Structures are given as structure tokens and as C-alpha cells.
Amino acid sequence: MLIVKKFGGTSVGTPERIMNVARRCVEDFSKGNDVVVVLSAMGKTTDELIHLAHRINQKPPKRELDMLMTTGEQVSVSLMAMAMDSLGVRAVSLNAFQVAMRTTSRYGDARLKRIDSDRILHELEDRKIVIVTGFQGINKYDDYTTLGRGGSDTTAVALAAALHADACEIYTDVDGVFTADPRICKRARKLKEITYDEMLDLASLGAGVLHNRSVEMAKKYGVTLVVRSSLNRSEGTILREETTVERMLISGVALDKSADRISVLGLKDRPGVAFRLFDIIAKANINIDVILQSIGRDGTKDISFTLPDENADEALEILEANKSRLQYQNIDVNKNVAKLSIVGSGMMSNPGVAAKMFEALYNEDININMISTSEIRVTVLIDTRDAERAVNAVHDAFGLDE
Ligand code: ADP
Ligand code: ASP
Ligand code: MG
Numbered sequence: 001m002l003i004v005k006k007f008g009g010t011s012v013g014t015p016e017r018i019m020n021v022a023r024r025c026v027e028d029f030s031k032g033n034d035v036v037v038v039l040s041a042m043g044k045t046t047d048e049l050i051h052l053a054h055r056i057n058q059k060p061p062k063r064e065l066d067m068l069m070t071t072g073e074q075v076s077v078s079l080m081a082m083a084m085d086s087l088g089v090r091a092v093s094l095n096a097f098q099v100a101m102r103t104t105s106r107y108g109d110a111r112l113k114r115i116d117s118d119r120i121l122h123e124l125e126d127r128k129i130v131i132v133t134g135f136q137g138i139n140k141y142d143d144y145t146t147l148g149r150g151g152s153d154t155t156a157v158a159l160a161a162a163l164h165a166d167a168c169e170i171y172t173d174v175d176g177v178f179t180a181d182p183r184i185c186k187r188a189r190k191l192k193e194i195t196y197d198e199m200l201d202l203a204s205l206g207a208g209v210l211h212n213r214s215v216e217m218a219k220k221y222g223v224t225l226v227v228r229s230s231l232n233r234s235e236g237t238i239l240r241e242e243t244t245v246e247r248m249l250i251s252g253v254a255l256d257k258s259a260d261r262i263s264v265l266g267l268k269d270r271p272g273v274a275f276r277l278f279d280i281i282a283k284a285n286i287n288i289d290v291i292l293q294s295i296g297r298d299g300t301k302d303i304s305f306t307l308p309d310e311n312a313d314e315a316l317e318i319l320e321a322n323k324s325r326l327q328y329q330n331i332d333v334n335k336n337v338a339k340l341s342i343v344g345s346g347m348m349s350n351p352g353v354a355a356k357m358f359e360a361l362y363n364e365d366i367n368i369n370m371i372s373t374s375e376i377r378v379t380v381l382i383d384t385r386d387a388e389r390a391v392n393a394v395h396d397a398f399g400l401d402e
Contacts, residue, residue: 001166002124003028006038006134006156010173011230012076013043021171021230022083025129029089034124036163037131038156039080041072046135046149062107063143066136070096070144073133073152080131091129094119096136096144101155103137103145106285110137110145111213112154115162132159153214161221168223170210171230176237177202177209179400180253184388187401191251192235193243198251198343201377205341206256215239249353250344253395255387259289259339260312261369263304264319266329269296273326277303280322286311290339290372290379300329304370306339306381337369338387341379342394354378360397366390 005028007021021037029035040046049068053060060068077093084091100116123130134152137145147154153170160168177199178188194202196219203212209227218225218239228236267273274293281288286307294302307315312333319331347353354371357378361368366389370381382390395401 002034002036002163004036004038004156004160004163004165004168006152006168006170007040007230008152008170008172009040009043009045011171012039012080015079017230018042018076018079018083019086022080022087024171024230026084026087026089029129035129036120036124036159036165037080037129038134038152038159039073039076039131040134040152041069042076042079045072045075066107066144066146069146070133070136073135077131077133084129084131089129090127091131092123093131093133094123095133096138097142099132101137101158103139103147105139105141105143105145107139107143107145109148109285110139112137112147112158115158117162120159120163147213148211150208150211151213153211154217157214157217157221157223157225160223161217165223168218168225169236170214170225170227172209172227173229173231174209175229175232175234176227177207177252179251180391180395181207181209181255184255184391185253185395187392187396189400190234191237193238193240194251195243195345196239196241197376198345199239201341201343202252202254205254205343205377205379206258206339207252207254248344248400249346249350250342250398250400251346252343253391253398253400254341254343255391256339256341257384257387258309259306259337259381260309261304261306261334261337261381262312262315262319263302263332263334264326264328264330265302265332266300267303268327269299269301273301274303277326278305280318280326281307281315284314284318286315290370290381292370292372306337306370309335336384337381338384338390339379340382340387340390340394341377342398343377345376347378348375356397357394360393361390363397364389364393366393 081093102114103110134155180188225239288305
């Protein structure tokens with residue numbers, strides 16, 4: 001079997017943990033399997049590197065930020081190879097350059113395009129464990145890029161797909177995918193299995209346990225993904241096209257505290273206004289999410305939307321620069337908002353689901369600022385200070401704790 005095993009930051013956060021991971025990988029290797037290991041940077045290294053950059057320059061050039069961040073993963077892969085060597089096992093660490101992991105050119109948010117599997121296959125044939133840096137790639141200028149925060153999961157899935165691996169295991173600091181973030185919701189339950197679609201929505205809506213593009217890629221290439229703990233031997237959660245267990249109304253609650261809300265007030269109430277506004281934002285490659293447009297009144301209307309906080313300043317600059325073109329009166333920003341979502345394919349034909357969520361929030365006296373729904377999710381915008389209380393209230397209202 002060819003197994004791809006990915007370990008996140010906490011799982012390789014100390015020398016002891018690196019040794020623990022090394023032993024776990026050697027176990028599989030000694031059984032005759034081919035083992036490819038993908039690693040994140042140790043502990044909070046990536047955060048620290050970003051912080052360091054901002055102490056030098058408030059707006060660090062994105063190319064240089066990627067150049068800096070990619071060093072984190074290089075530390076962990078080389079240490080892991082040393083750990084395996086100390087266990088008497090042959091191992092080799094490779095970075096994105098050495099593998100040739102080609103991405104789009106966009107720094108900080110690059111997409112993997114092509115992975116050259118030759119070097120890895122060659123090292124595997126030579127009976128080595130291959131340890132690859134997660135999160136990084138190289139673009140057409142031969143510069144380092146990164147795949148976005150949490151992107152090592154995507155490196156692992158992409159490698160599993162490129163190498164036609166038999167298994168792709170994501171090891172992290174919790175026992176699997178839970179009905180809500182177990183650090184926020186003490187009564188959250190581990191799911192035995194979850195569909196790609198549900199996991200994609202959860203991940204996109206803030207459940208940081210998997211990078212959303214890793215789920216998208218796993219679905220596309222039919223990679224069977226397992227999420228499990230690096231700290232114990234419990235079974236974990238398996239991602240599938242369809243789940244076999246009894247359908248639940250909802251499979252999980254996700255919280256995204258990193259959302260900001262921008263309202264553009266006093267726009268003209270006539271055709272083309274929303275198009276012009278969102279076209280300008282889209283051209284800057286900013287992903288907006290929940291949108292709310294008010295009913296027109298006295299010939300004007302307001303449009304509000306949410307976006308990741310890291311994009312808020314750029315969006316504001318663009319809106320300011322286009323004030324005369326868009327003809328609005330004012331802009332209002334709220335950074336203290338959080339997005340709370342429930343996700344589940346079981347809600348598809350069940351009209352009571354949204355009402356039940358709103359009732360749970362009402363019972364906690366939590367105000368809803370915006371609402372958006374799809375067939376398998378309901379998202380509300382609430383104040384950040386209510387966020388954790390809201391997760392728990394909604395989670396329990398749907399009986400996910402039982
Ligand atoms: P890693 O460094 O291993 O990639 P992450 O911090 O990226 O770890 O992801 C694991 C974290 O995801 C957990 O510690 C947990 O707090 C958080 N998380 C958020 N939502 C969920 C969920 N639904 N199930 C499990 N963990 C979740
Ligand atoms: N080290 C990177 C990050 O912290 C990638 C990852 O952990 O997946 O975002
Ligand atoms: Mg992660």
C-alpha cells in the first residue's frame with residue numbers, strides 16, 4: 001500500500017511529538033508500505049513568522065511573506081528525517097522545489113496545478129520514507145508560493161491523488177471531525193463519517209479542521225480521506241461520497257469569527273448597481289459571502305456583505321476609490337461579527353430547520369444581523385461576543401449532543 005500521512009502543527013510542535021510521529025510512520029513503513037509524510041510547520045511557527053514580518057513592515061510584499069512562511073515547513077520536514085534516521089530508517093525530506101509542485105502565481109493563495117511524482121516515486125523505490133513540506137508550491141517565476149492558511153491538508157490530498165495512494169490520513173490534535181469545534185462546544189460528538197459535500201460546507205464556513213480545498217480535491221479525485229488524532233489511536237472520521245449511517249437533520253455547526261461586514265449605504269435603486277459593486281470587488285479577487293440588499297426607499301438602497309477580515313482593508317480602499325462610479329453615500333464596517341452556520345444534507349426537504357436555529361438563538365437572546373441559506377446550510381451573522389454561546393445553543397437544540 002502507498003499511504004500519505006499528514007501531520008499538523010500541534011502534532012509536530014515539540015521534539016517529543018516529532019519522535020512520536022516518526023515512530024508512527026515507521027510502524028507503517030516496517031509493514032512493507034510505501035509512506036509519504038506531509039508536514040506543517042511546528043506549533044504556531046507560521047503565526048510567529050507573520051507577526052515577525054509585520055514588525056518590520058505593516059504591509060509586507062506578498063512574495064516575501066511566502067518566502068518567509070515556507071521556511072516553517074522546511075524546519076519540520078528536515079527534523080522529521082533526522083528523527084527517522086535516529087530510529088534507523090532511511091528517510092528523505094523534500095520541499096516544493098525538489099518535488100516540483102507547481103502552483104498558480106498568486107502569492108499567499110496559490111492553487112496547485114501540477115505535481116511531478118518522479119522524484120518521490122524514485123525515493124520510494126529506493127525504500128525511503130519521503131517527507132514533503134505542506135502548504136508550499138512554486139509558481140511560473142520559480143518563486144515560492146503558499147496555498148493559504150491550513151493549506152498542508154491540500155498538499156497531502158494532492159499528493160495522494162498524484163501518486164494514486166491507497167490511503168490519505170490527516171492527523172491532527174482532535175479525534176476527528178466533530179459536530180462542532182470541540183474546543184468551543186464541550187458536548188460536541190465525533191462523527192464516524194461525513195460526506196464530502198457536508199465537510200466542504202463545514203470547512204468553507206469556518207470548521208478549520210480541514211482546509212476546504214483539500215475536501216474539494218478529495219471529492220474530485222476520489223481520494224478517501226480519514227481525519228484522526230496523532231496523539232491517540234482512536235478511529236477518526238472518514239469522508240465519503242455517501243454516508244451509510246442514519247441521516248441526521250444536520251451534521252454540524254460551524255463558526256467563523258474571521259468575517260467582517262461591510263455595508264454600502266445609499267446606493268441608487270436601479271438596475272446594474274449590484275453588478276457594478278460586486279464586479280469591482282471580484283476583480284480584486286476578494287471572495288464575498290453573505291449578501292443582504294435592503295428594499296429600495298426614496299430611490300436608494302443599501303447592500304451589505306461579509307468577507308474575510310484579511311480582505312476588509314483592501315475592499316474598503318477599492319470602494320473609496322470607486323465612490324463616484326458607484327454613487328453611494330456612506331460605508332459602514334463592522335469587524336465584530338461572526339458567521340454561524342448549520343450544515344447537513346438532511347435539511348434539504350425540511351422547512352423547520354432554519355426556524356429551529358432561529359428559535360435557539362432567540363432563547364439565548366442573540367440578535368441575528370443577516371441570514372443566508374442554501375439547500376444544505378443556513379448561515380446567520382451575529383455579534384462576535386455571542387458566538388460561542390450561540391454555537392452551544394444551536395448545537396444542543398438539534399440534539400447533536402445525544
Ligand atoms: P492542524 O495543525 O493539525 O492542521 P488545525 O488547528 O488546522 O490543526 O485543525 C484542528 C482544529 O480544528 C481543532 O483543534 C479544532 O479546534 C478545530 N475545529 C473546528 N471545527 C472542528 C470540527 N467540526 N471538528 C473538529 N475540529 C474542529
Ligand atoms: N503552516 C501553515 C499554517 O499554519 C499550513 C498548515 O498548517 O496547514 O497555515
Ligand atoms: Mg490545519
